[in-house]
Amino acid sequence: MNSIQNIQQLREFLTVYNTLSERCFNACARDYTTSTLTKDEGSCVSQCIDKQMLVNRRFMLVFAEQAPKALFKQGEQSPTEAIKSASATKSEPVSPPESTQTAIVEEKQFVWETISIENTNFQAMSIISEHGFRMDGRRPAQIRNINTRLGLNRNAEGSCYLEHGNTKVLCAVYGPYEGKASKRLEDRCAIVCQYSTTTFSGLERKNRPRGDRKSTEISRLLEKAFESVILTESFPRSQIDIFCEVIQGDGSNLAACVNATSLALADAGIPMKGIASAATCGIVETKPIVDLTSREETDLLPRVTLATICGRDEVILVELQNRLHIDHLSVVMDAAKATCADVYECLAVVAQQHLKACAPILGN
Amino acid sequence: MEVHISDDEKLFLISGVEQDIRNDGRTCADFRTIVLERGVLSGTNGSCRVQLGQTTDVLAGIKLELESFDPAAEKEAKQPMSFHVDFSANASSQFAGKGGDQYGEEISAAFQVAFSRSLDILPNLSKTLLAEGYRWKINVDLSVLQWAGSVPDACSLAIIGALSDLEIPEVEVAPDDGGKVSIVLKRPRTGGNMRDEEVPVAMWKLDVQSCPMLLTVSKIGSANLVDCSPEEECCIRSQLLIGVAKNLNDDDYDITCIKQHGGGLLEMESIQDMTELASKTAGGLYQAIEKRLKTEEKRKPGHSFLL
Amino acid sequence: MLHNVRKEAIMSYEITGPPLVSPWMMLSMSEARNDIDETKIVIPGHSVCDAPQQFMRGHGTFIRDGEIVSSLSGVVKQLNRLLMVKTIKQRYAGEVGDVVVARVVEVQAKRWKCDVSSRLHANLPLGSVLLPGGDFRRKDVEDEEKMSGFLKNGELICAEVQQVQHDGTLMLHTRNNKYGKLQQGILIKVPPHLIKKSKKHFHTLPYGMAVIIGCNGNVWVTPALPETTLEEDGSHVNEFQTVPQDIRLVMVRVAACIRILRDYSISIFLNSLTTCYEMSQPYDIKELSDQETSSRLAYLIAARLLQELQQQQQK
Numbered sequence: 001m002n003s004i005q006n007i008q009q010l011r012e013f014l015t016v017y018n019t020l021s022e023r024c025f026n027a028c029a030r031d032y033t034t035s036t037l038t039k040d041e042g043s044c045v046s047q048c049i050d051k052q053m054l055v056n057r058r059f060m061l062v063f064a065e066q067a068p069k070a071l072f073k074q075g076e077q078s079p080t081e082a083i084k085s086a087s088a089t090k091s092e093p094v095s096p097p098e099s100t101q102t103a104i105v106e107e108k109q110f111v112w113e114t115i116s117i118e119n120t121n122f123q124a125m126s127i128i129s130e131h132g133f134r135m136d137g138r139r140p141a142q143i144r145n146i147n148t149r150l151g152l153n154r155n156a157e158g159s160c161y162l163e164h165g166n167t168k169v170l171c172a173v174y175g176p177y178e179g180k181a182s183k184r185l186e187d188r189c190a191i192v193c194q195y196s197t198t199t200f201s202g203l204e205r206k207n208r209p210r211g212d213r214k215s216t217e218i219s220r221l222l223e224k225a226f227e228s229v230i231l232t233e234s235f236p237r238s239q240i241d242i243f244c245e246v247i248q249g250d251g252s253n254l255a256a257c258v259n260a261t262s263l264a265l266a267d268a269g270i271p272m273k274g275i276a277s278a279a280t281c282g283i284v285e286t287k288p289i290v291d292l293t294s295r296e297e298t299d300l301l302p303r304v305t306l307a308t309i310c311g312r313d314e315v316i317l318v319e320l321q322n323r324l325h326i327d328h329l330s331v332v333m334d335a336a337k338a339t340c341a342d343v344y345e346c347l348a349v350v351a352q353q354h355l356k357a358c359a360p361i362l363g364n
Numbered sequence: 365m366e367v368h369i370s371d372d373e374k375l376f377l378i379s380g381v382e383q384d385i386r387n388d389g390r391t392c393a394d395f396r397t398i399v400l401e402r403g404v405l406s407g408t409n410g411s412c413r414v415q416l417g418q419t420t421d422v423l424a425g426i427k428l429e430l431e432s433f434d435p436a437a438e439k440e441a442k443q444p445m446s447f448h449v450d451f452s453a454n455a456s457s458q459f460a461g462k463g464g465d466q467y468g469e470e471i472s473a474a475f476q477v478a479f480s481r482s483l484d485i486l487p488n489l490s491k492t493l494l495a496e497g498y499r500w501k502i503n504v505d506l507s508v509l510q511w512a513g514s515v516p517d518a519c520s521l522a523i524i525g526a527l528s529d530l531e532i533p534e535v536e537v538a539p540d541d542g543g544k545v546s547i548v549l550k551r552p553r554t555g556g557n558m559r560d561e562e563v564p565v566a567m568w569k570l571d572v573q574s575c576p577m578l579l580t581v582s583k584i585g586s587a588n589l590v591d592c593s594p595e596e597e598c599c600i601r602s603q604l605l606i607g608v609a610k611n612l613n614d615d616d617y618d619i620t621c622i623k624q625h626g627g628g629l630l631e632m633e634s635i636q637d638m639t640e641l642a643s644k645t646a647g648g649l650y651q652a653i654e655k656r657l658k659t660e661e662k663r664k665p666g667h668s669f670l671l
Numbered sequence: 672m673l674h675n676v677r678k679e680a681i682m683s684y685e686i687t688g689p690p691l692v693s694p695w696m697m698l699s700m701s702e703a704r705n706d707i708d709e710t711k712i713v714i715p716g717h718s719v720c721d722a723p724q725q726f727m728r729g730h731g732t733f734i735r736d737g738e739i740v741s742s743l744s745g746v747v748k749q750l751n752r753l754l755m756v757k758t759i760k761q762r763y764a765g766e767v768g769d770v771v772v773a774r775v776v777e778v779q780a781k782r783w784k785c786d787v788s789s790r791l792h793a794n795l796p797l798g799s800v801l802l803p804g805g806d807f808r809r810k811d812v813e814d815e816e817k818m819s820g821f822l823k824n825g826e827l828i829c830a831e832v833q834q835v836q837h838d839g840t841l842m843l844h845t846r847n848n849k850y851g852k853l854q855q856g857i858l859i860k861v862p863p864h865l866i867k868k869s870k871k872h873f874h875t876l877p878y879g880m881a882v883i884i885g886c887n888g889n890v891w892v893t894p895a896l897p898e899t900t901l902e903e904d905g906s907h908v909n910e911f912q913t914v915p916q917d918i919r920l921v922m923v924r925v926a927a928c929i930r931i932l933r934d935y936s937i938s939i940f941l942n943s944l945t946t947c948y949e950m951s952q953p954y955d956i957k958e959l960s961d962q963e964t965s966s967r968l969a970y971l972i973a974a975r976l977l978q979e980l981q982q983q984q985q986k
Contacts, residue, residue, distance in 0.1 A: 153454060168405075266714055266744045269760045376856060394957065652686045
């Protein structure tokens, strides 16, 4: 009985393995002039395998959930045994056929090692693959592409549209102007912030674009952060309005808002201590990952949003979500700080270029 | 940006439209240039951005939802679209907080009325009804990102754009135990060793060539105007929101709703004139939008659209 | 009837895609941009100078870790040993002597509050307006009661900045009959940094109309320059005349020209305006708001202006 099962498992594994290598070979190998893999092919192969393994792992998870139910009916195995056998199917070590390329063999063995260690933690596994890639193909410390456009909004003094990958944020700055008497401060200017998200921005449709507890909280956070960036005492009795609209949210929304706001403020010519930049970082096992997407955020992952001025040590905003082990705090903060500095470099270039384009032609 | 203008400026503007010269060089029946772009948001089932004269800027996003309803409770089939217009504070500080809610609700309600008979108007909309008690709900949400007058007109163009961009999955409905039904996404059969999950789900699109649109026609002085700027909106004596839909049978236009916005007195004859202007305008817009939808270049999904 | 015929002929609807190149990018490559020294452009937080002992820090700078750092986005200016940063784009900050176009937003006791698109509303005291009886007339309680008869909420005035108070509030005056209430016309708002300061801000153009280029970014296009004449009771003489069609068409074209200069951030002064007006002649007024036409036109205008400037410098 046992040996038959083993043979069956071996057969299953080989089918999986053969389809995998065939697929990767068809998809990735392009250059037949050398016996070794080129650099491009190598990375393609490893990403291919990552993807395949990820799918496999998802199946396993579902299987682990569903199998006990089915098996219980038959009365053959207990749930725990079913899960064990399920994972055993996966991690059966088999020596690969000799004809396959060596690169794949190495990857394979590596996979085998990590699976045995991290089998218990499916959730963490799905965020960073064995090869150190994330779901969207980024490395842990890599930020998404940042695209910006300043000065879109003709009604506002300063405005900015900013993209972090698929997160798209629009920010407008009105003022400083003589605002409502109720908000007026005699010694400095008042800052009013409003954060809202379009109803279609998230995965699920929202009913209200603003006014819920979370948006109000983020509005307050932004308000406080920028009160310490703007030199408010140079505009007594005035008011500055900052409006952020998340058009499409794909993680790190707060960080994107901070970045968009600093650019919009720079566009409006408001005196500041510097350009603020922000990043959201999380931690998987002990490895920090930066600039999270919404798929990475939905997991129960501890994450920190940090904003600094000019990429230096001056912190203007910290927000932690979920629980974080105290030992990990410094790791996350260091990663976040480094990312803020990276983001700052991007923002500074954009702001400077825009400023040049803004200067009136023949103004002198 | 609250717009105040003085009596003398109003006088100048009103005497201008009566001479058929508006402050930006248009005639009374002219629209500002319209920019329309579809497929701008990868997180939605359909999306569209419309700009009027480079300032009024509206973004529409559609999210599909599988909705169960009680067929016995509805006397006649309800149309599956619901509209929601939101004024972003980005457009103007007067919309901060609840500032834009009232106007937004008014426009949403007007769209709801203009589209109330859309099951009869749009040829293949009834396909959204999947089985007894189940249908696709089409949530059309509009966000006004920049404001310079004529929001309803921009919204209706954005709605048409987004509906034409909308892809609805094909499903197979099979009866299930206990009077229920099971709804499964349909995937075309392909050869080769593609696994089922990798085959893209078959999609279908709405036919929007007769989609209703809501136009504003304003009475300023003795003239009727379309597509008003904020300054012109200050001088409006009376404004009508007119829903127009193309009649595919006789190639003429049907009025689906008329609603007065704001106050003001109107004579019966003026209403006649204004609806005539609306259907004439709709004719031009239908042609223009059809042309644009045909010629719009395909972009890769998720491209950055404001750059 | 005549109007209807015209309508049929011109009525057109065009739906296009977004422009491939955005307006501000269009001219960023133009030669006219070369007068801006890129190395002098700073953004907040950028170091202006790392030897603070040799320089004095001026406006728009602060000291951080022994460096002079900019707090503004703008251009570094050096005056002997004084380093300062001048903003490129900012809300209007008034200077004494500026001609502004302002809108009355509130009538208070003894003064009007005016919106000059500055940080705070400007004040126009009752004592600083022209009232019948000349400068020596004392403003009494009766005048105070009639204040909204002189100027109402929402009305546009043209005034001069008399004083800038320490908190930045501007004090205006209209004690000259070229200032005062503005009547028929078109107001176009442009960012104030595009207005080039010159000796004259009132211009009667040779096309049968006039413009007032307010330093605060409000440009007023009008059939004729205001010349305030007052009735016995102090209210403005109100003679309403319909603006004839030919003059109106010129005004609308000038307004369209100002919008082009604004959209492509070309500085606005008499010469740029007339150049733009003359070069726009081949086009229909409606065409001027068209992306393609306006960008081509703006490019040519910038080139022409630059050429004229170079010729002047050679002389």
